[in-house]
Amino acid sequence: MTKEQKFHSNLGLGALLLATVAFFFLTGSFAGTIGFFLIFGIPFFAMGQLPGYATIKDKVGKYIFLTVCTLIFIFLITPILIIIPLSFNAEPYFTFTEGMLNLEASAYSSRWYADIFRFGMTAPDGTENWWSDMWNNATWIRATRNSFFIAIFATLLATFFGTLAALGLSRPEMPYRAQITSLLISPMIVPLVITATGMFFFFAQKDIFPFFPESLVNTYTGLILAHATLGVPFVIITVTATLSGFDRSLIRASQGLGATGWTTFRKVIMPLITPGMISGALFAFITSFDEVVAVIFLADVDQRTIPRQMFSGLREQISPTILAVATILVLISIALLTTLELLRRRSERLRGLSPG
Amino acid sequence: MSDTAINTMGNKAQNLAADNAPLIAADGTPLKQKLAKTTRTMKTRAFLLTMPLVLFIIISFVIPIGQMLHRGFYNPAVSNVMPNFSVAIKDWDETTGELPPEEIFEIFVKDMTLARKNREVGKTIGNMATRINYEMPGSRSLFTKSARKAGKITQGPYKEALLAIDKKWDNHALWRTIKRASNDYTLSFFLAALDMKYNENGEITRADPLYQIYIPILMKTLFLSALITAICFVIAYPVAYLLSTLPLRTSNLLMILVLLPFWTSLLVRTSAWIAMLQQQGIINNIFVFLGLLEDESRIQMIYNQTGTIISMVHILLPFMILPLYSVMKTIPPSYMRAAKSMGATNSYAFRRVYFPQTIPGIAAGTLLVFILAIGYYITPALVGGSDGLFISNLIADHIKKTLNWSLGSALAAILLVIVMIFYWMYNKLVGVDKLKFG
Numbered sequence: 091m092t093k094e095q096k097f098h099s100n101l102g103l104g105a106l107l108l109a110t111v112a113f114f115f116l117t118g119s120f121a122g123t124i125g126f127f128l129i130f131g132i133p134f135f136a137m138g139q140l141p142g143y144a145t146i147k148d149k150v151g152k153y154i155f156l157t158v159c160t161l162i163f164i165f166l167i168t169p170i171l172i173i174i175p176l177s178f179n180a181e182p183y184f185t186f187t188e189g190m191l192n193l194e195a196s197a198y199s200s201r202w203y204a205d206i207f208r209f210g211m212t213a214p215d216g217t218e219n220w221w222s223d224m225w226n227n228a229t230w231i232r233a234t235r236n237s238f239f240i241a242i243f244a245t246l247l248a249t250f251f252g253t254l255a256a257l258g259l260s261r262p263e264m265p266y267r268a269q270i271t272s273l274l275i276s277p278m279i280v281p282l283v284i285t286a287t288g289m290f291f292f293f294a295q296k297d298i299f300p301f302f303p304e305s306l307v308n309t310y311t312g313l314i315l316a317h318a319t320l321g322v323p324f325v326i327i328t329v330t331a332t333l334s335g336f337d338r339s340l341i342r343a344s345q346g347l348g349a350t351g352w353t354t355f356r357k358v359i360m361p362l363i364t365p366g367m368i369s370g371a372l373f374a375f376i377t378s379f380d381e382v383v384a385v386i387f388l389a390d391v392d393q394r395t396i397p398r399q400m401f402s403g404l405r406e407q408i409s410p411t412i413l414a415v416a417t418i419l420v421l422i423s424i425a426l427l428t429t430l431e432l433l434r435r436r437s438e439r440l441r442g443l444s445p446g
Numbered sequence: 447m448s449d450t451a452i453n454t455m456g457n458k459a460q461n462l463a464a465d466n467a468p469l470i471a472a473d474g475t476p477l478k479q480k481l482a483k484t485t486r487t488m489k490t491r492a493f494l495l496t497m498p499l500v501l502f503i504i505i506s507f508v509i510p511i512g513q514m515l516h517r518g519f520y521n522p523a524v525s526n527v528m529p530n531f532s533v534a535i536k537d538w539d540e541t542t543g544e545l546p547p548e549e550i551f552e553i554f555v556k557d558m559t560l561a562r563k564n565r566e567v568g569k570t571i572g573n574m575a576t577r578i579n580y581e582m583p584g585s586r587s588l589f590t591k592s593a594r595k596a597g598k599i600t601q602g603p604y605k606e607a608l609l610a611i612d613k614k615w616d617n618h619a620l621w622r623t624i625k626r627a628s629n630d631y632t633l634s635f636f637l638a639a640l641d642m643k644y645n646e647n648g649e650i651t652r653a654d655p656l657y658q659i660y661i662p663i664l665m666k667t668l669f670l671s672a673l674i675t676a677i678c679f680v681i682a683y684p685v686a687y688l689l690s691t692l693p694l695r696t697s698n699l700l701m702i703l704v705l706l707p708f709w710t711s712l713l714v715r716t717s718a719w720i721a722m723l724q725q726q727g728i729i730n731n732i733f734v735f736l737g738l739l740e741d742e743s744r745i746q747m748i749y750n751q752t753g754t755i756i757s758m759v760h761i762l763l764p765f766m767i768l769p770l771y772s773v774m775k776t777i778p779p780s781y782m783r784a785a786k787s788m789g790a791t792n793s794y795a796f797r798r799v800y801f802p803q804t805i806p807g808i809a810a811g812t813l814l815v816f817i818l819a820i821g822y823y824i825t826p827a828l829v830g831g832s833d834g835l836f837i838s839n840l841i842a843d844h845i846k847k848t849l850n851w852s853l854g855s856a857l858a859a860i861l862l863v864i865v866m867i868f869y870w871m872y873n874k875l876v877g878v879d880k881l882k883f884g
Contacts, residue, residue: 122735151792159688162681167703169718169760170710172728176721184721186728251499258495263488270496272869272878277507279869281821283838284858287845288510291517319506322499327881380711383823387845400713404720404828413721416714423709427702 102153106134121191129164133157170420177202177413184408202414206230209411230399230415237395240310241378244317248374251318252325253367257359259326260333271326278323286387289316293388308390316384321374328373332366332437365437369430376426511862518639518856522630523577526569528557532628540622551605558596580850581634581644582623588614619646635856660840660857667837668864670755671819677759678766678815679808686770686807691779708764716828719757723747723829749831757825762818766811772882773807810876817868821861837861 109130114123133156140149180199181187189197208214210229224231258264259271277285292298293306293315306312340362344354382397389398396415403412469477525532534553538546546554561571575589592611599607608615626632626648637643637650641658645651652658685704689697707715722728725744733739747753777800785795823838830839837857844854872878 117736119735148792155684156688159684162685163700163703165681165760166707166763169715169722170707173714173718173721183726184724185726186731247502251502255496255499258492261488261492261495263485264492264496265489266493268873268878270500272873273508274496274499274503275878275881276869277503279817279865280511281823281838281861281865283821283823283841284511284514284862285507287841287854287858288512288514289506290845291514291851292510315506319503322503330879331882376709380713382713386842397711397713400711400717401824401828404713404717408720412717416711416717419711419714423706423711427705427709431702 102134102149106131129160130157132160136160173413173416174420177410177417179410179413182409184410184413202410205409205411206414206418230396230411233394233396233399236310236393237379237397240313240317240393240395241375243310243314244321244378245371245375247314247318248321248325249367249371252322252370252374253329253363256326256329256333256370257363260330260336262338271330274326275323277319282320282381282383285320286316286384289319289384290387307388308393310393312388313385313393316388317378317381318374320381320384321377324373324377325367325370328370329363329366332363336362362440365433365440369433372426372430376423514855515859515862517852518635518859519631519633521577521632521635521852523573524624524628525630527561527571527574528554528628531557535621535625535628538621538625540618540625543618545605545616545618546621548603548605551608552602555596555599555604555608558593559599562593562597577627578624580638581627582620585614585620585623588612588620622646622648635852636859638853639856639860660837663835663840664837664860667820670751670834670836671816674755674758674762674819675766675812675816677755678763679812681759682763682766682770682811683804686767686774689767689771690774690777704764704767707760708768712761712824715761716757716825719753719760720748720829723753723756748829749834751830751834753829753831754826754834754836757829758819758822761825762815765814765818768882769810769814769880770804770807773804773810777803806876810872810880813868813872813876814881817865817872820865820868 106127110123110127113126114120117123133153136156137149137152140152144152175190176184176186178198178200179185179187179190180197180201187197207224207228207230210232211223211227213220213223216223226232255274259267259274264270289312290307293312296305297303298306302311306315336359340358341354344358349357379395380397382395382401385393385395385398386401389395394402396419400412400415403409471477471480473480475483531550531553534550535546538550558571561569561574571589571593575586578589579586592608592615595611596608614620623644626644627634634644638653639660641653641661642650643653689700689704692700720727724730725746727748729747730739730744734741734744739745747756781799781803782795785799786792790798820836821838822836823842826834826836827839827842830836838861841854841857841861844850844857
């Protein structure tokens with residue numbers, strides 16, 4: 091580092107500290123000052139070392155660019171993180187109270203988490219049969235059961251058919267590939283209201299399926315079919331992406347060594363596409379778990395899922411219970427994201443072994 | 447493959463080849479045929495693998511939507527209620543300027559009496575009255591009132607008897623409307639969805655300015671979607687650039703900040719934005735704290751267009767960042783350095799060298815975000831208030847609340863056509879197989 095560069099970075103650091111101190115004296119708030127320091131300090135420390143020919147203008151430009159990026163990342167992540175402390179609010183509000191900001195213990199409470207179990211129960215304070223009462227009657231618990239039930243079966247359907255189709259679509263000799271792919275992706279593109287309306291009319295008819303004489307509206311079957319349809323594009327996209335890097339000579343090698351088609355599939359193709367299949371399944375699962383438009387159109391009160399319950403909660407009576415549920419959902423999505431990242435690494439490692 | 451086949455076929459094949467006879471595969475069939483057969487088998491096999499899903503999608507997705515589109519044209523309300531009359535009125539020549547002849551009136555009164563007696567669900571006089579009233583506002587009571595009294599008319603002349611019940615039957619335009627509505631297939635609902643209607647003479651005209659609601663909402667949906675797409679683009683470009691230039695380890699960590707919102711439930715994010723933007727919410731609190739706002743003059747940022755735009759930008763942003771990022775990662779940084787070393791300024795090098803190479807990513811991101819934004823329903827319904835509504839909200843209202851299914855279907859068809867145009871563009875410009883997550 092030359093003397094001049096050092097001077098610039100010292101100057102910058104000095105200016106940042108000076109501005110932070112000035113901000114503290116102007117506002118007199120610790121939290122605000124920490125926020126100020128983070129917003130303007132992160133880009134400063136992220137600047138790293140610029141090449142020797144960088145002018146002052148370049149440096150200022152880079153600093154502004156990094157500040158903008160920091161602000162955008164804050165915009166992306168804040169709403170998701172902010173609901174976590176908010177869900178521990180002792181008051182029935184969607185906002186931070188005076189006490190919460192002063193970190194008073196009495197301003198925080200886990201009552202909304204208890205409310206997830208208690209809301210809708212016939213006798214929330216009773217001791218007899220509390221567990222079965224909770225399991226059968228608590229509104230959010232029933233919604234959770236519905237969500238998982240529908241999502242699991244929809245995922246199984248979508249993953250099975252989707253993987254099969256992706257195997258066909260990724261073969262070089264597949265006829266009408268572009269047309270069929272765009273058809274299979276379209277459930278993701280067509281507005282959900284249109285899909286849901288179409289299914290609502292279609293499923294409302296009786297005798298559409300010879301083996302199923304009743305109407306499918308307000309049934310689990312209808313919802314599972316709808317959610318499987320909506321999850322299919324995600325399975326197709328992820329599994330074909332995995333297969334696009336697939337080395338087809340491995341198949342010929344296995345056949346050359348005398349393996350039957352089934353053995354080749356089981357021992358060679360399956361292990362390589364499993365990570366892609368699982369991430370496709372996770373996508374399908376989260377799509378179903380998150381979906382509410384089809385549920386609004388096709389489900390009765392008995393089939394309400396978590397997002398459907400949140401939807402009516404947000405429309406009718408806003409209570410922090412929604413934020414408690416939201417916090418749990420955020421934790422679930424963090425878990426899913428981690429799984430996906432691990433799978434991606436595994437897939438890369440596996441592919442690193444194969445040439446091409 | 448063919449080379450080895452020829453080599454292993456031995457002398458016989460070589461002799462045959464010398465005689466200009468077709469090449470023979472190991473089992474004795476001509477090579478060309480054999481190849482064609484094998485290719486065909488492989489094609490069929492690939493096709494059969496996709497078949498189950500294609501069938502599934504056709505049954506659970508294509509047919510339902512096709513049926514719904516059909517419903518936009520097809521409304522058998524009149525022929526359901528008055529099967530005989532709807533056939534008979536087809537013979538009436540309305541150009542003469544006279545009311546239908548006596549025998550049509552007779553069938554009309556008899557059908558009306560029968561429908562009132564049967565009272566089948568979905569086939570009552572009320573259903574038909576709603577349909578006619580839709581074309582000719584104010585005529586509903588005429589039907590219900592006359593149906594109550596029509597039972598007393600036991601013999602002709604039916605025309606005079608009906609006119610005696612209500613003078614309003616003596617209206618040529620009314621009968622023309624009834625005749626038009628007796629046709630099971632109608633353009634009325636598509637016209638209504640485009641803010642047009644049939645006037646009294648059966649010509650297509652624009653609806654009264656007061657009733658023009660669908661085109662403005664459609665325009666607003668398009669405008670807001672374009673605005674949201676533009677904001678997403680402006681925000682996503684620097685972030686994608688940053689992610690693509692950082693070392694992989696750092697960019698993977700920062701990518702989590704993009705992917706976590708992507709994986710978080712839509713409802714979670716919408717409720718988070720309600721908490722952030724409401725009048726007593728966090729953003730307003732910060733503004734008041736910083737002294738930018740007085741405590742009394744907090745801004746209303748939710749339950750209006752602003753709320754819709756902010757939360758939809760947040761929700762759709764990952765769909766813009768990911769395609770931009772995947773294109774930017776392929777651009778070698780040496781290009782920019784080369785441009786600068788040859789004397790280009792930063793902005794010139796960016797404009798002429800870097801930006802043009804990112805256009806595929808821009809096309810993919812903007813089209814995808816626009817397509818997704820245009821059909822949004824949940825977020826506008828929750829945070830849109832009354833002026834942040836999208837066309838999807840109107841469709842849902844017609845299907846779920848007002849139960850005007852034909853109009854809802856016609857609106858849905860129009861939205862579907864718009865989306866399909868953009869999907870087609872996406873296919874042409876980007877290619878649907880380029881779609882990727884993460």
